[in-house]
Structures are given as structure tokens and as C-alpha cells.
Amino acid sequence: MLTQDQIDTYNRDGYIAVRGVYTPAEVRELQEVTEEFVQKSAEVSEHTEVFDIDIKAGHSADNPKLRRIKNPHLQHDAYNRAMRNPKLLDIIEQLIGSDIRHHHTKLNNKAPGGGAQVEWHTDWGFYPATNDDILEIGVAIDPMTVENGCLMVMPGSHKGPAYDHHEDGVFVGAVQMSDVDMESAGQILLEEGDISIHHVRALHGSEPNMSANARRLLLMGYSAADAFPIGGYGDWETWQSYMLRGTGTNVPRFNGAPVRIAEPKPADKGSIFEIQEELSKTHFEEVKPT
Incomplete structure (x- = not known):
């Protein structure tokens, strides 16, 4: 459970780190399963429904460069159980209430020696909703360090505008650098089993992995049950099946959060x-490994 100080920090800054949420045994299972998927990705040469591979970085059968496992909770029960972890849901309930809906999962894998950076953006820029009681959990499968491209967040940015993620009129999934004050960026450093939590409207990004080790981060989104996506929710029964705790509703809640469509x-x-x-x-900066 979170302390009141942690809750206050999240509300003020838009992000926190929480230590030791997943046990060593749970982390070990996630590491082993993820390594199996990395090896499976060596069998493909282009993106699939499961794998996003880094073709430009030289992905090959001998040297797989897996960037992402898509919807990992659908690919293996270990990820599904991680998403539904009661200890984690207790923490989330303290921040967005008792009616919690699964939003998405993904596993970002930064390969060593320059694994892909994530440009500065807000998740809200990709999926605005009727209210912003939505957050992202990052489960550290490996330690998150400065060298391997830990998550960076702009404190207080979740109280800002609906940042523009367009360039020349086309959505590019990143803000202009003029919106980012690098000197004030906070770095979320984690050990295995720790989690990061950031608000859906928080500006964040991460540098390339310039270390010698992989950096694997299981990302899982959660929303309040009454946060309805502006772009639509699809099939109603499927939408209701995403409830993880509490009761669903057909009454969206609006809280006046600014919106810009992607x-x-x-x-x-x-x-x-x-x-x-x-x-x-x-x-x-594009830094080449030595």
C-alpha cells in the first residue's frame, strides 16, 4: 500500500516509484518468459501481431533486436497474472478509485548497445478519455538505470495542456522539444521488482540503452471504470470484460481535462x-556505442 506522502507526491509530480511490489520469484519468472519471447522473435524478419522488432538496428536470427512484445497478457499467463496482481491493484485503487479497468499491456525491450529510445510524449496524446483517472505501471524486470535508458518524467506536467504530438499536420507521437525542460526532468531509477507509476498526462520519455545489458520493462495501463475513450470503446461486452476490480458503468465521467485528438x-x-x-x-543525441 502507498503512504500518504507517496499519494501526495504522485498528485503533485504525476509520477512515483514504489519498491518491491513483485517478489524475486515473480520477477524471475518474468525474466525467463521474456527471454523465451526474445528467442522466438529471432524467427521473424518483420513486425507481427506479437513482435515489434528493430529492423534498423540490425535485427537478425543470430542477433534478435526485439523492441516490444504486444499485448503480453494475451501471450503468456505470467504476464496476465502480473497485470492482475492484487498487491498492485491495491496500490492503483488508492490513486484512481475502487472500480479499475484494464487498459492495455506491452513489454518494451531495449537491447544493449543503443536500444531504441522513446521520444518525449504523453500517453494522453495517444488515447484521451472523458476523464484522466488513467495511469501507467512499469514493472522493472531488469534494473532501470541512467545508462540503460530509465524512464524520465517532467514533474507537474500532468497538470499542463493537451500537448501537441503533431508535425506538419500529421500525428508523430511526440511533442516539440520546446515543450520539454530537460533540466527539470526526473529520473525513475528502479531495481528488479520495483514499479514506476505515471499519470496519463505526464510528459515522459527515455534515452537509448547504452549499457551492455538488456532493459526490459513491462508496461500496463489502468483506468477508472468511468473514463471512456474519446475514440470509442468498441464492443460493449469486451469493454466490460476489461474490469479487474469493482463495478463497470455506462455513465462516463467528465472532469474537463484538455483533449487533442491523435x-x-x-x-x-x-x-x-x-x-x-x-x-x-x-x-x-544519437550516440554510437564504443
Whole structure:
């Protein structure tokens, strides 16, 4: 459970780290399962419904460069159990209330020696809703360090505007660098089993992994049951099946959070990595490993 100081910090800054949420045994299982998926990704040469691979970084059968496992909770029970972890849901309940809906899962894998950065953005820029009681959990499968591209967040940015993620009229999934004050960025450093929590409207990004080790982060989104996506929720029964705790509703709650729609999108682009490739200039210096 969170202390009142942690809750106050989250509300003030838009992010916190929480230590030791997952046990060593739970982390070990996630590490082993993830390594199995990395090896499976060596069998493909292009993006699939499960894998987003880093083709530009030289992905190959001998040297797999897996960037993302898509919807990992649908790919293996270990991820599904991690998403439903009661200890985690207790923490989330303290921040967005007792009626909790699953929003999404993904596992970002930064390969060593320059694994893909994530440009500065807000999750709200991708999926605005009727209210912003939505948050993202990052489960550290490996330690999150400065060297391997830990998550960075702009404190208080979750109280800001609906940041523009467009360039030349097209959605590129990243803000302009003029919106980012790098000197004030907070770094979320984690050990295995720790979690990061950031608000859906918090500006965040991460640098390339310039260490010699992989950096694997299981990301899981959760929302209040009455936060309805502006872009629609699809099939009602499926939408209701995403409830993890409490009771669903057909009454959206509006809280006046500013919204900007993530359209139009570039053609034939799927993950955030692909979309952000449309950005004319990376937010991070391109450093080559020595």
C-alpha cells in the first residue's frame, strides 16, 4: 500500500516509484518468459501481431533486436497474472478509485548497445478519455538505470495542456522539444521488482540503452471504470470484460481535462516506435556505442 506522502507526491509530480511490489520469484519468472519471447522473435524478419522488432538496428536470427512484445497478457499467463496482481491493484485503487479497468499491456525491450529510445510524449496524446483517472505501471524486470535508458518524467506536467504530438499536420507521437525542460526532468531509477507509476498526462520519455545489458520493462495501463475513450470503446461486452476490480458503468465521467485528438496518423505505422520514426529530429543525441 502507498503512504500518504507517496499519494501526495504522485498528485503533485504525476509520477512515483514504489519498491518491491513483485517478489524475486515473480520477477524471475518474468525474466525467463521474456527471454523465451526474445528467442522466438529471432524467427521473424518483420513486425507481427506479437513482435515489434528493430529492423534498423540490425535485427537478425543470430542477433534478435526485439523492441516490444504486444499485448503480453494475451501471450503468456505470467504476464496476465502480473497485470492482475492484487498487491498492485491495491496500490492503483488508492490513486484512481475502487472500480479499475484494464487498459492495455506491452513489454518494451531495449537491447544493449543503443536500444531504441522513446521520444518525449504523453500517453494522453495517444488515447484521451472523458476523464484522466488513467495511469501507467512499469514493472522493472531488469534494473532501470541512467545508462540503460530509465524512464524520465517532467514533474507537474500532468497538470499542463493537451500537448501537441503533431508535425506538419500529421500525428508523430511526440511533442516539440520546446515543450520539454530537460533540466527539470526526473529520473525513475528502479531495481528488479520495483514499479514506476505515471499519470496519463505526464510528459515522459527515455534515452537509448547504452549499457551492455538488456532493459526490459513491462508496461500496463489502468483506468477508472468511468473514463471512456474519446475514440470509442468498441464492443460493449469486451469493454466490460476489461474490469479487474469493482463495478463497470455506462455513465462516463467528465472532469474537463484538455483533449487533442491523435489524428491524422501516418500510414502503415503501428507501435509508438514506428510512429515516432516520422519525427524529423530525435529528442536525444544519437550516440554510437564504443
